[in-house]
Amino acid sequence: MDYNTKPEISLEYCLYARKSSESDERQTMSIDSQIDEMMTLAKRDELKIKEVKKESHSAKSSGTRPVFMELLQEVRQKKFNAILTWAPDRLSRNAGDLGSVVDLMDQGKLVKIQTYSQSFSNNPNEKFLLMILCSQAKLENDNKGLNVQRGMRAKCLMGWRPSIAPVGYLNQNGDPSTTELIVVDPERENFVRQIFDRMANQGQSGRTIKMWLDRIGFESRTGKRLALSKVYATLKNPFYYGEFEFPVGSGTWYKGKHKPLITKELFDKAQLHLQIQPDKGYKNKLFPFKKIFKCGKCGGGITAEEKYRKLLNGRIVKHIYYHCGRSRDFECDEPYITERDLIKQLIAKIDVIKFNSLGITRKIQEDIERYHRLKTQVLHQEFIDGYLAEFNRIPESGNDKNEMMKNYLLHILQIGTAEERLEVLSFIKTKFILSQREIIIEK
Numbered sequence: 410m411d412y413n414t415k416p417e418i419s420l421e422y423c424l425y426a427r428k429s430s431e432s433d434e435r436q437t438m439s440i441d442s443q444i445d446e447m448m449t450l451a452k453r454d455e456l457k458i459k460e461v462k463k464e465s466h467s468a469k470s471s472g473t474r475p476v477f478m479e480l481l482q483e484v485r486q487k488k489f490n491a492i493l494t495w496a497p498d499r500l501s502r503n504a505g506d507l508g509s510v511v512d513l514m515d516q517g518k519l520v521k522i523q524t525y526s527q528s529f530s531n532n533p534n535e536k537f538l539l540m541i542l543c544s545q546a547k548l549e550n551d552n553k554g555l556n557v558q559r560g561m562r563a564k565c566l567m568g569w570r571p572s573i574a575p576v577g578y579l580n581q582n583g584d585p586s587t588t589e590l591i592v593v594d595p596e597r598e599n600f601v602r603q604i605f606d607r608m609a610n611q612g613q614s615g616r617t618i619k620m621w622l623d624r625i626g627f628e629s630r631t632g633k634r635l636a637l638s639k640v641y642a643t644l645k646n647p648f649y650y651g652e653f654e655f656p657v658g659s660g661t662w663y664k665g666k667h668k669p670l671i672t673k674e675l676f677d678k679a680q681l682h683l684q685i686q687p688d689k690g691y692k693n694k695l696f697p698f699k700k701i702f703k704c705g706k707c708g709g710g711i712t713a714e715e716k717y718r719k720l721l722n723g724r725i726v727k728h729i730y731y732h733c734g735r736s737r738d739f740e741c742d743e744p745y746i747t748e749r750d751l752i753k754q755l756i757a758k759i760d761v762i763k764f765n766s767l768g769i770t771r772k773i774q775e776d777i778e779r780y781h782r783l784k785t786q787v788l789h790q791e792f793i794d795g796y797l798a799e800f801n802r803i804p805e806s807g808n809d810k811n812e813m814m815k816n817y818l819l820h821i822l823q824i825g826t827a828e829e830r831l832e833v834l835s836f837i838k839t840k841f842i843l844s845q846r847e848i849i850i851e852k
Contacts, residue, residue: 418520419457420521421459421488422459422493423493424451424458424462424493425462425477426447426462426494427440427443427463427474427476427477427494428440428443429465429467429468444463446495446525447493447495456491460489467502468503471503472506477506480492485513487518491520491522492523493523494522494524497539498542498543502549511536511540514530564590566663568664568666569666570591570665576594576630576635577593577594577597577598577643577649579592593667593670601643605649605675605679606675607621608682609679616637619636620739622635623739641683644679648665650669650672694715695828696827697827697830697834698713699712699713701839702842702843703841703842703843704734704737705743706733706742706844707737707741707743708737709735711733711734712733713729713731713748714730728748729748730748731747731751732745733843743844746846750846755822758848759818762815763837763838764818765838769836772832818833821833
């Protein structure tokens with residue numbers, strides 16, 4: 410007997426099948442086809458397949474395939490010691506994952522990799538061949554990326570923006586009747602010109618232009634109305650006077666070969682109107698009741714604004730009005746409601762409002778810890794002191810505790826700051842609708 414002969418290792422395979430969803434591997438065999446072929450090979454060569462794993466995921470980047478990472482971990486745990494796969498590039502198209510596979514072979518945990526046409530075991534020559542084949546797959550990926558970038562730069566230098574044409578233009582890819590890649594959309598070009606004219610010469614806002622487009626039934630190529638953000642994107646796009654930046658933000662500009670829809674002068678004039686911004690301080694105003702209400706007429710969100718009125722005695726009073734934000738319907742005529750009336754109605758409905766009791770309890774504790782911020786509000790401090798003492802004496806499951814939390818909610822609604830109201834309102838589970846200046850609980 411030869412005592413120097415090493416015992417033969419029993420191979421337990423995991424069949425791994427992968428197909429990328431990306432276009433560079435569209436011609437690769439489907440996952441089911443890979444499994445069928447490898448099952449036939451396993452039956453022919455009497456290979457023991459312990460489990461089949463499959464996934465649709467690109468192998469360009471390391472550590473991004475969840476099923477593959479699970480496979481490597483199970484090899485480390487000695488659940489498998491061999492892998493059966495269609496080709497080396499099914500395992501890796503990047504250096505990181507390839508390194509993990511080779512490390513497992515070096516450690517003796519991965520004994521063999523069997524593909525349809527060849528096998529790789531833990532010896533220098535076969536590992537070297539495996540690394541060459543996987544590196545070749547990575548090289549193909551890198552070259553494809555460079556070729557795509559080079560192709561896009563070539564298009565830019567020729568004057569054609571390599572992306573989807575903006576509204577008012579059409580892509581002509583694959584049309585043998587023209588050498589132009591981007592042409593004017595005859596159905597929409599005049600509307601685009603009017604968008605710029607209304608902003609530059611008539612001083613209309615983006616919202617007003619959006620309302621006009623909706624009123625005349627303007628639709629994009631996909632049959633959708635133009636969103637307000639798209640109106641502003643159109644007005645800021647230099648493509649319409651004949652230039653474009655690619656990639657956007659790169660600072661590299663090109664002169665386009667497409668037909669301009671407007672002049673540079675009209676574009677610049679529109680930009681001057683776009684630069685007129687509303688008072689930035691107004692954007693920082695806090696209106697705590699906006700998020701718990703919806704418009705009763707159109708279902709859109711609620712917004713708010715401040716109005717100031719000078720009395721005969723010279724005193725200036727402030728009023729806060731809540732009304733439909735008209736995000737869904739620009740012509741929604743749901744009337745406004747003052748914040749004072751809104752609070753009165755909320756207080757009247759306090760008994761039917763559902764709220765997060767844990768959240769309010771936590772808020773009470775935090776109020777006590779923030780005494781230093783309430784030093785000038787003595788009555789407020791006294792209320793919280795007495796409230797907490799009484800609150801802690803009530804059993805956790807008692808109905809009285811709910812009453813106490815309602816009283817705390819009432820207190821914040823009546824004299825709390827905007828920040829305190831916003832935080833407490835976040836604990837309310839009930840949803841409300843504003844309809845004809847009345848609060849309705851949403852069912």
